[in-house]
Amino acid sequence: MSRSRPDPTATARPGAGPDDAYLGLVSRGPGRKLATSLGLPAPVDLRRHDPTRPLVPGPVLVLSRRSSPGAGPAPGEQDEDAAALARHLVDRGLEVHRHEDEVPSIGAVVLCLTDLETPSDLTGPALELGSVLRKLAPGGRVVAVTRPARGVALGAAANLTDDTLSDTAPEAAGADTGETAKEGEGTQSSRTGAFSGVVRNAARQGAIAFLRSTAQEMRGGVTANGIVVADGVPVTAPSVLGGLDFLLSGRSAFVDGQFLVVGSAEGEAPAAGGEEAAPLDGKVVVVTGAARGIGEQIARLLAAQGARVVPVDVPAAGQALSALANDLTTASLSLDVTAPDAGTRILEHCRSRYGRIDGIVHNAGITRDKMLANMDEARFASVLSVNVEAPLRITEQLLADPAADGLRVVGLASTSGIAGNRGQTNYAASKAGIIGMVAAMAPLLAARGGTANAVAPGFIETEMTARIPLARRQVARRLNSLQQGGLPRDVAEAIAFLLSDAAAGISGQTLRVCGQNMVGA
Amino acid sequence: MTEHHDTSPETGRQRIVLDTAPSLGGLYAKAAGSTLVRGASTGIRRALKGAPLPRPGKRSPGGPDLGLPPVELVASGLAVDAEGHEAFCRVVGARPRSSPSGRTEAFSGYLHAMAFPVAMALLTRDDFPLPTVGLVHLANTVEHAAPVFVGETLEAVVRAEDLRPHRAGAAFDVVVELRRPPADGDTAPGAPGTPWNRPVWTGRSVYLARGVDVGTAAESERPAFVPPVPTARWQLGSGTGREYAAVSGDVNPIHLSAASARALGMKGAIAHGMYTASRALAMLDAPAPLRWEVEFGAPLLLPASPAVAVERDGRGSDLHDGTVTVWDAKRKRPYAVLRLHR
Amino acid sequence: MSSESHPATTSQPTGPQERSQRAAWVVAGNRTPFARSGGQYASASVQELFTAALEGLIARAGLAGERLGAVAGGAVLKQPRSFNLVRESVLGSALDPQTPGIDVQQACATGMETTSLIANKIRCGQIEAGIAGGVDSASDAPIVVGEGLRRVLLQLNRARSTADKLKALSKLRPGDLAPVAPGVNEPRTGLSMGEHQAITTAAWGLTRQAQDEIAEFSHHRLAEAWESGFFDDLVTPFRGVTRDTNLRPDTSMEKLGGLSPVFGTSLDTEPTMTAGNSTPLTDGASAVLIATQEWAAERGLPLLAEVLDFETAAVDFVDGHEGLLMAPAYAAPRLLARNGLTLQDIDLVEIHEAFAATVLAILAAWEDAEFCRDRLGLEQPVGAVDRRRLNVHGSSLAAGHPFAATGTRIVATLAKELKARAVAEDRPVTGLISVCAAGGQGAVALLRAYPGN
Incomplete structure (x- = not known):
């Protein structure tokens, strides 16, 4: 019998969490008008991935400093980055424009800000973006492509190593940026070479908060995100283009106000044409805590994208795990991730059954919430043990084996791990530990062709969050730019992207899937 | 007739x-x-x-001829x-x-x-x-x-x-x-x-x-009953008497129900002696010609689950001597002992 | 085949491997946790239970969508409508629906017999892989109508005219309507298994102390195995039950000693068998995946243990000539002799604990020169079993005993333990399984694991 691949959307109703009645009420019809007139949050059904629909809900407008009115490219000047991005989008089969007056409605705006030299360089493109926002279709996208700055603004994503930052003269950067450097020198001739780096850093940093603010102003399920491309990495790097695809698509529906940081030109550029149906084809990926909740959705989505998933969960969750494994026509692995030999057993399972291991998603996690004053050792220690000690030990054991060359690691962090959360001292510590783990693990893995990243979910509609008291739950849901909770599938989509070949140039990063939650933003 | x-x-x-x-x-x-x-x-x-x-002792002269x-x-x-x-x-x-x-x-x-x-x-x-x-x-x-x-x-x-x-x-x-x-x-x-x-x-x-x-019977010492090692147990329901009555025609009320038996002065319905004997005989499962004798002891008050011991020296045609003992395991009193010789 | 890839040591004869065309290997096992009857599984049918055991095994081995040569299973207590229990379970599982199902029943040895059946099909070259298993639920036991009602109903079914139907119904008596509970007593003797064992217990003079020690050991070993995660890849939870509910990790000689005897109370000897040293009625299901080396290798499944050989014996218990549960004492020596082995060659022995006294009686019989000479026809006693090699992860006294499921529970447990020891000690390791069964039957099996794969 051939079993058809499970449809990961089967259990996820688009736009609505399991019990978000408010969203159902106000996302359309009279309820929406009422909510709007009262100034209440007016969330809409998010545009999520649907293979039958185009990548973006309309033409894509590619803007850059030099395409802006009044700051158009000087004759003979090249606008290479924007042009490269536009070419990629055309290759994707999209309708691409460079000027807003060409189209009445826009599906997405790509803002190429790779050539900012001074803070005021932002003015042109910013205003042009502002002028087209009303043309953005519901579920539209704004994606800015920028270069990194040295500062705090990247927040959780600021894990660039020194050699990916160019904070002095652009001359220090690679040959790819040579032209930009020359051009910069030309426009800021009064400044010394060293100080021009300072100005540039200020300009780049400005773009970050500009975009975050924009994201907060978006309505209709439109998201605004950025791609930070390390100096020396061309915008044609696979992970830039792959990241652009991801951020434009419905797969990033609950990612808002975030930056994908591309640190290298590693990876395989996504093929031209429509979206890849099975970007994880043939990859052997372990998912811990897969029996239910987000873990189950991760496993289902990875399988739907072609991965050979190894679902792992504690023996006590065996019945649900078996049902999932049989559904995905794969083999389950019952083990407690805190077992001292868990990594060895995972490795053994993958090697004996598939002869390889390509990725692991450290999803298994627990909460034992208690105010610190009332905290006991068992609660504190068990959360650390499961949520961060186990991923550390397992990954260490995997990496001890040559089979783990090229290993793609994805950890599950949390917005609590970024901003902290009352009553979750233990949980926040463990999740911040994951952020630290992937940041420090990235160079180790880079040497072996692998990556380590984390996703930090915000408020996700799960069985676990369904247990939060109703009033608190309603508030928690609305505390983000999309004014609703995300779905397990949204987390899974981000993880699938980070596991894909296209994301090979992204490592050490923590990608928030939080709808631009105010917490820790 | x-x-x-x-x-x-x-x-x-x-x-x-x-x-x-x-x-x-x-x-x-x-x-x-x-x-x-x-x-x-x-x-x-x-x-x-x-x-x-x-x-x-109250027989008067000229009483019924026995x-x-x-x-x-x-x-x-x-x-x-x-x-x-x-x-x-x-x-x-x-x-x-x-x-x-x-x-x-x-x-x-x-x-x-x-x-x-x-x-x-x-x-x-x-x-x-x-x-x-x-x-x-x-x-x-x-x-x-x-x-x-x-x-x-x-x-x-x-x-x-x-x-x-x-x-x-x-x-x-x-x-x-x-x-x-x-x-x-x-x-x-x-x-x-x-x-x-x-x-x-x-x-x-x-x-x-x-x-x-x-007349006066010669006093004979009845040997004390020593229960053998049980090899079986019967589960006799309260309807056992009715079941046997239906197939044997012996509808003596003392076997049929507790009520009818009590009406006749019994503590309750008792199993037919020939039911007990037939069932014991059936356990030996021996073909004719054969000779068997059964001795009844205490009345087998229903329902009951008497202990049973089957002892035999062979099976079928090779069976020459067999004994089936049916007894009250708790009180250690025999209900019936059946002996078969061939 | 195995004899090529794992040359046996000189002391280990290769008999069965020479005889068979190819070897059958236990490659995975799974069971539900066992639950005392009337408990958490009270509303689960045997089909649900067996399907659950299959589903867990399918998931563990990654068999979803696979067509297997056969699935053999069975239940001792089975509803008439479950006549095709195994096939129906297969259809409800993730296996390819083109996988055939075979219902087998040999009382408590059902799981042993299904293992033998699947292994033999593999050895004969008929199939490449199959699942053997068993299931029982005293909670889902059939309740049948009494003989009177049954006859009336059958007659009613045959009746054509209304008059005939009324005539048939007129024969119905109120007492006929009472349901008849399932009989677990021996049909030929009417004695329960416990009563039979009590007679054997008395005959061998087995003490309360010795029986309670077996029970305590069983609970403690099983609890340790659970704690150590030994069952992580042998058990899949069912209906929220994650461990065997009969298990009492904290039991002690003192607690066991406080229980009143329940069997043998009407015998002349002092009764010694209690609820603590007897197995309770239990619900559960188990299954093992058996395959050729090639089939397993293609799927990256480990060769846990080779199924070497089987033997079944039956004793004449009806007249008390032999104890009801003593047949394994006869079967094992025959099996060992056929394979050129002695009890001393066996590294691990699994004796199903129907009762603690069953284990002790079999052990005593093997050590008894008279028994071995007169009953087994052996010049020398079979010998003693080193207790450190016996039921090392506990057995039925602690886990419980869903009749037909016990055989494959033991096969899976032993296969895993044999493999671990073979790897640790870098030598072939052989195990013997003994399971007694109703009707005076007993099934024994030889399993052998090798250090390599």
Whole structure:
């Protein structure tokens, strides 16, 4: 019998969490008008991935400093980055424009800000973006492509190593940026070479908060995100283009106000044409805590994208795990991730059954919430043990084996791990530990062709969050730019992207899937 | 029923030939009724408590003559009915045997049941001196001399004999002989119409009429009962008596229900002695010819789960000696001990 | 085949491997946790239970969508409508629906017999892989109508006219309507298994102390195995039950000693068998995946243990000539002799604990020169079993005993333990399984694991 691949959307109703009645009420019809007139949050059904629909809900407008009115490219000047991005989008089969007056409605705006030299360089493109926002279709996208700055603004994503930052003269950067450097020198001739780096850093940093603010102003399920491309990495790097695809698509529906940081030109550029149906084809990926909740959705989505998933969960969750494994026509692995030999057993399972291991998603996690004053050792220690000690030990054991060359690691962090959360001292510590783990693990893995990243979910509609008291739950849901909770599938989509070949140039990063939650933003 | 009277040339007894098979239900009614008619005491209840008239020690001169009637009852045309036989075997757990010729051998216990109405007809005759109701079945000896087959028709001759003292009253035997009728060409050794052959099945049932004084019994030490190692247990439901009554025709109320048994002075319904014997015999599963005897002990009050021990020296044709003991495991009292020899 | 890839040591004869065309290997096992009857599984049918055991095994081995040569299973207590229990379970599982199902029943040895059946099919070259298993639920036991009602109903079914139907119904008596509970007593003797064992227990003079020690050991070993995660890849939870509910990790000689005897109370000897040293009625299901080396290798499944050989014995218990549960004492020596082995060659022994006394009686019989001479026809006693090699992860006293499921529970447990020891000690390791069964039957099996794969 051939079993058809499970449809990961089967259990996820688009736009609505399991019990978000408010969203159902106000996302359309009279309820929406009422909510709007009262100034209440007016969330809409998010545009999520649907293979039958185009990548973006309309033409894509590619803007850059030099395409802006009044700051158009000087004759003979090249606008290479924007042009490269536009070419990629055309290759994707999209309708691409460079000027807003060409189209009445826009599906997405790509803002190429790779050539900012001074803070005021932002003015042109910013205003042009502002002028087209009303043309953005519901579920539209704004994606800015920028270069990194040295500062705090990247927040959780600021894990660039020194050699990916160019904070002095652009001359220090690679040959790819040579032209930009020359051009910069030309426009800021009064400044010394060293100080021009300072100005540039200020300009780049400005773009970050500009975009975050924009994201907060978006309505209709439109998201605004950025791609930070390390100096020396061309915008044609696979992970830039792959990241652009991801951020434009419905797969990033609950990612808002975030930056994908591309640190290298590693990876395989996504093929031209429509979206890849099975970007994880043939990859052997372990998912811990897969029996239910987000873990189950991760496993289902990875399988739907072609991965050979190894679902792992504690023996006590065996019945649900078996049902999932049989559904995905794969083999389950019952083990407690805190077992001292868990990594060895995972490795053994993958090697004996598939002869390889390509990725692991450290999803298994627990909460034992208690105010610190009332905290006991068992609660504190068990959360650390499961949520961060186990991923550390397992990954260490995997990496001890040559089979783990090229290993793609994805950890599950949390917005609590970024901003902290009352009553979750233990949980926040463990999740911040994951952020630290992937940041420090990235160079180790880079040497072996692998990556380590984390996703930090915000408020996700799960069985676990369904247990939060109703009033608190309603508030928690609305505390983000999309004014609703995300779905397990949204987390899974981000993880699938980070596991894909296209994301090979992204490592050490923590990608928030939080709808631009105010917490820790 | 009508009777033909004659005198047996062999036994000198008066032969009474029954030309219709007696019905046990009617006979029980008669038995109960005759007790009343005799005005023995205060009726059935009293009579069944083992106080047949005359009461021991109160026998007045000129009381009833306790001599057993010098008669024998003859009933011919007793058919070993296939359906009845099968039903009986099912209830007592007997495995019907097939002979090499393909015929089914009749189970020894069934033959007793088949002839039992004739015996009852004798015991309930007006000239039978002891009350039928209240008789205690003490033992049974069966000489099953040759296989009898389902579908055969037999003749039964029944007599009562050997009235003798017992420590608890008076004992006597009811002897039932089953014979095959002469086949064409058989030459009858005796007078025309008399059985010509030796019996294929002879059953001797020992009954006790409690409290009847016919003299002093020789004191015999009954050996203490030592329970053997059990090999089985029977689960006898409260309906056991009704089940056996349905297939044996023995509808004595003391077996049928707790209520009917209590009405007759028992603590509750008790299993038929011949049920216990037949079931024990069935466990040995031995073919004719064979000889078996059963001795009954305590009444088997239903429902019950008696312990059972089967001891035998072989199986089937290789079985020469076997014993089945049925006893009350808690009180360590025997209900029945059946011995078989071949 | 195995004899090529794992040359046996000189002391280990290769008999069965020479005889068979190819070897059958236990490659995975799974069971539900066992639950005391009337508990958490009270509303689960045997089909649900067996399907659950299959589903867990399918998931563990990654068999979803696979067509297997056969699935053999069975239940001792089975509803008439479950006549095709195994096939129905297969259809409800993730296996390819083209996988055939076979119902087998040999009382408590059902799981042993299904293992033998699947292994033999593999050895004969008929199939490449199959699942053997068993299931029982005293909670889902059939309740049948009494004989009287049954006859009336059958007659009613045959009746054509209304008059005939009324006639049939008129034979119905109120008492006929009472349901009849399932009989677990021996049909030929009417004695329960416990009563039978009590007679054997008395005959061998087995003490209360010795029986309670077996029970305590069983609970403690099983609890340790659970704690250590030994069952992580042998058990899949069912209906929220994650461990065997009969298990009492904290039991002690003192607690066991406080229990009143329940069997043998009407015997002349002092009764010694209690609820603590007897197995309770249990619900559960188990299954093992058996395959050829090639089939397993293609799927990256480990060769846990080779199924070497089987033997079944039956004793004449009806007249008390032999104890009801003593047949394994006869079967094992025959099996060992056929394979050129002695009890001393066996590294691990699994004796199903129907009762603690069953284990002790079998052990005593093997050590008894008279028994071995008169009953087994052996010049020398079979010998003693080193207790450190016996039921090392506990057995039925602690886990419980869903009749037909016990055989494959033991096969899976032993296969895993043999493999671990073979790897640790870098040598072939052989195990013996003994399971007694109703009707005076007993099944024994030899399993052998090798250090390599």
